Amino acid sequence: MRVWALGDLHLSFGTPNKKMDVFGDKWLNHPEKIKEQWEQLVAAEDLVLICGDISWALKADQLMPDLNWIESLPGKKIMSKGNHDLWWKSPSKVRKLLPPSIQIINNDAITIDDITIGGTRLWDHPDLNYYKFIDMKEIDGVNIKKKQYDDDTVRHDTRIFNNELDRLARSLDAMDHNAKHKILMIHYPPIPPDRSDNEFSRLIKDYSIDFCIYGHLHNLFPDAPVNFEKDGTRYLCTACDYLNFCPIQLL
Numbered sequence: 001m002r003v004w005a006l007g008d009l010h011l012s013f014g015t016p017n018k019k020m021d022v023f024g025d026k027w028l029n030h031p032e033k034i035k036e037q038w039e040q041l042v043a044a045e046d047l048v049l050i051c052g053d054i055s056w057a058l059k060a061d062q063l064m065p066d067l068n069w070i071e072s073l074p075g076k077k078i079m080s081k082g083n084h085d086l087w088w089k090s091p092s093k094v095r096k097l098l099p100p101s102i103q104i105i106n107n108d109a110i111t112i113d114d115i116t117i118g119g120t121r122l123w124d125h126p127d128l129n130y131y132k133f134i135d136m137k138e139i140d141g142v143n144i145k146k147k148q149y150d151d152d153t154v155r156h157d158t159r160i161f162n163n164e165l166d167r168l169a170r171s172l173d174a175m176d177h178n179a180k181h182k183i184l185m186i187h188y189p190p191i192p193p194d195r196s197d198n199e200f201s202r203l204i205k206d207y208s209i210d211f212c213i214y215g216h217l218h219n220l221f222p223d224a225p226v227n228f229e230k231d232g233t234r235y236l237c238t239a240c241d242y243l244n245f246c247p248i249q250l251l
Contacts, residue, residue: 001113003183004042004075004247007051007215007238008082009034013069014055014062023218026241031069033245038073041247046075047112048247051215051238052082052121052187060097063087071099076112080105080119080185082216105185107167109174115251118171119185122200122214123160127192130217133224165199172207181251184212191235193225205231211250215239 011031012018020027042048050070057063070077079102081088088094091106103110109118126149136146147153168186175182190200190212204212212235217226219241226237238248 001115002043002046002249003049003115003181003251004046004249005049005051005213005236005238006034006038006240006243006245006247007187007213008053008218008240009050009066009070010053010056010084010240011066011069012056013065014057018056030240030245034240035073037246041249042073042075044074047115048073048075048077049117049183049185049213049238049250050077050079051119051185051213052080053084053215054079054082055085055087057087059087063097067097067099067102071101075101077102078105078110078117078185079103080187081121082187083121083123105171107171109171109176111176111179114180115183116176116179116181117183117185118168118175120164120167120171122164122168122186122188122190124157124188125161126154126157127198128189130189130193130220130224130226133193133221133226134217135219135221165203168200168203172203172209175207177207182207182209182211183250184209186212186214188216189214189226189237191230195225195228195230201230204233209233211236213238213250215242217242 010020055063055066105119107120131146212233215238228235
């Protein structure tokens with residue numbers, strides 16, 4: 001079993017008014033780009049990790065066309081939550097909707113063979129600011145704006161970020177610490193661009209995580225410092241546009 005990763009699919013088969021084409025030519029027909037490369041690389045016995053922003057759906061009937069599309073692709077899939085996954089409200093309800101080849105991580109862990117996988121969504125934080133590495137130009141009339149961090153926003157985001165750290169700790173505790181490989185799936189970037197320590201990196205170091213995969217960041221410049229190694233953990237950005245809509249192999 002090989003292990004692949006690809007995040008931020010932003011599917012809209014059930015919400016056709018939410019196509020990603022508005023963000024530029026790179027996103028034109030992006031599901032077809034994903035499908036073609038996924039089918040070339042991924043075998044039926046492989047595992048694919050999808051770390052958030054899976055579907056633009058708001059409710060189950062909109063979601064099912066996207067889940068069925070993922071189900072049609074080769075391999076087993078494990079998904080974690082992103083900030084745009086507004087359909088993901090109750091993990092128990094989501095699990096009832098999942099086709100056979102798909103599982104979810106929701107502040108817990110899954111172990112398959114000698115690989116253990118945990119994850120949480122994480123959240124924005126003023127120190128995790130990658131704006132200078134993102135092309136913020138207006139694209140086809142869509143104005144991509146920088147987030148303004150006033151005092152109220154900082155307090156709001158800090159509260160959610162701390163809650164997510166608690167959820168991360170629960171997920172890390174649920175992982176199999178005797179497993180040969182340990183992978184963490186999150187959605188938001190976990191460490192500042194200068195790679196300095198924070199609460200997240202210290203937790204990851206304590207649990208000896210091999211891979212931490214994330215997404216969320218789009219329109220990145222080619223030299224963005226989003227792939228690196230720190231304290232024995234490989235951090236990889238798996239946003240699909242950053243990877244040219246092609247899964248990346250972890251193991």
